[in-house]
Amino acid sequence: SQGTVYNNTICYQYLVSEVSRKKERDLVSREIERLRSSIQTVCRSALPLGKIMDYIQEDMDAMQNELHTWRRENKEHGQALLHEQRVTDSAVEPLKAELAELEQLIKEQQDKICAVKSNILKNEDKIQKMVTSINFSSRI
Secondary structure, eight states, X not given: OHHHHHHHHHHHHHHHHHHHHHHHHHHHHHHXXXXXXXXXXXXXXXXXXXXXXXXXXXXXXXXXXXXXXXHHHHHHHHHHHHHHHHHHHHHHHHHHHHHHHHHHHHHHHHHHHHHHXXXXXXXXXXXXXXXXXXXXXXXX
16 A cells, blocks of 8 residues: 555656646746747748838938038038129229218318308398498487
């Protein structure tokens, strides 16, 4: 009877061990399947990502070329602007001198007008005094 109990115990331990190993194998199998699925998802995502990376490089090259074109055009327009500014300045310089001369002539004429007005006022005052003097003399 002791041998039977011993055999039953060994048989039970063997069965428990077998069940435990089967559960472990199932668990490992499920984990492997989950990893396989994740790897497939990563692979499906990597291909479009690789194509996007190719397009990004092409886009970066195109943008660099466009930036170079705009910088060159900006430099050309800047030089053209400086040239036009010099042409304008040289064309305006004689006009500025003529304007200064005209302003000086205007000032001189204004000074003469002021002097004439002053003389007119003095003469009017003299005439007024003379008329007053004549009126005063004729009353006497």
